[in-house]
Amino acid sequence: MSGPQPEHRGQDHAAAEATAGAVAGEIVEQERRELTPMQRAQRVLHKYQALAPLLFLGFLLVIFTLMSDRFLQPFNMSLIIQQVTVVGTLAIGQTIIILTAGIDLSVGAITVLVSIIMAKMSDGLGVPGIGALLIGFTVGTSCGLLNGLLVTRLRLPPFIVTLGTLSIFFALNLYVSASTTVRGRDMDSLLTATAGKEGTLKIFETPIPLASLGMLLMYVVMTYVLKYTAWGRHIYATGDDPEASRLTGINVNRVLVSVYAVAGLIYGIGAWFLIGRVGAASPQVGLSYNLDTITAVVIGGTSLFGGRGMVFGTLLGAIIVGMARNGLSLAQFDPLWQDFTVGVLVIAAVTLDQWIRRVSA
């Protein structure tokens, strides 16, 4: 027999353990090394994901307040909130999709399609307001479901699926609407009840449309769902590491399909808010939402690589964009600088995310 004798083995172990003990000691020393201020900042930003957008929002508030007296007025704040309401609502759906490491380019198309269907149901077919709403929500959910099924069944990248459905839903929208706008007064009043004169509350002298309150409520609900329910945790897990999630028993495909469907429902509600905000349902309005929602999500600190981020950040992201546009306009910059600024913000936010993700053990 050429195998090592048991006594030998024991000695080897003892020796190996002694060496390893010394090595472990060195590792502990390394871990105790002082962190540089940059590393410390990186860790804090990694732990508190909303901190970066929150600080930036504060920075914008100070800058624009200094640049214009009108900026901090209640009326102007109300204007910003009204302007971000629809994008902010839709961005909730975009956030949960991006958390799964997906992306949805068809947001705007679904939203416009739903708003047109709601309006046509009420105006052309005389369906009561509540019926038109529910049909609209169903259509939104179905559109999202279709995206989810294409992503999971055909195993196509979400980018490609939603690029395709973007065109499909938009074409359907043109077909259903016959490329014409439905005026608000031709619809059931429920469809336009989320904004406008009747749909706006005065809170501390600040006019706040019901749609904006609805959006805030949806943020509260989604924050709860993501943090405190198993479904929410599974969304993060799926985006973070789909294979690990599968091995721990999560039905990854079911999570994905449900996320796209829920996002579709959220777009349906966003479509309702859109009708209220515009006071009409137009087949051309709202296509810019495709990219605007992604902008809000990214500036809000949610990672495009999935598994990292929060809806509260998205709300901040949407407000940051709204505030930057509003502040620049009050400071009398040419509107082209608004787009320029938003572009810089997106690139800066993704750069920051990349850096934060590299936090080491």
Place this chain on the structure above:
Amino acid sequence: MTAPATTNDLQPVLQARGLVKNYGRVVALDHANLELYPGEVLGVIGDNGAGKSTLIKCFSGAVIPDQGEIFIGGEPFDLHSPSDSMDAGIETVYQTLAVCPALDIGTNLYLGREKRKPGILGSVFRMLDLGGMREDARKEMSDLGLLTIQDMSQAVETLSGGQRQGVAVARAAAFGQRVIIMDEPTAALGVKESRKVLQLIKDVRDRGIPVILISHNMPHVFEVADRIHIHRLGRRVAVVTPQSHSMSEAVAIMTGATESSMTDEEMAQPASVMAAA
């Protein structure tokens, strides 16, 4: 087809018969058999690409074999997904660990079987007991002596490789009711943590839960295993014990330097029968 069940001790807890798995033209499993008996640690060794990981993934539901049958407690079982296997009481520590780096330790431990709060908060609002899960995670990690981490809300990606492996091992130890499978559980561990995991494997066996240990580390396998299943070219070629064979003899069989002439009946025997023979 069932095992020769004369007494309860001779009834395998887990059994694979004739598993075949092909990936295109690559044969990962070629009519592979395996028996795991109550209260034993079964070491599984084999060269790289011998099909060890594929074999154990058939038990954990992560791979569905093309042919063959799996028996759990003598009953044939169809494992279609990892959750089927987990429901049957089989827990696996994967080589890749299968932890989600961005999620915290408590969440990772309970991933896929989260604990809800009692009462209306849990039933209607589906609220998870985050505090309770973290508390359990802390208890489990410190029971294993793997607790060098204080904060259970820390993201797994901020842990060292060894600590991450600790999380994966703790999860399996906490939930394994019937069988625990460990695929290279000490690969990323230092000597100290490796000792703890080896001790854990013995503790789990002494609690009556059999363990399958896949490892390249021969001293570890020879230290804790009651029987050693040698896998070569997609199938079992020999089953030895640390008493009957030395490490180098086992390695010789594993690499094909020595031909084994064991019959399948001989290889399917529990350790007590092997020792008596």
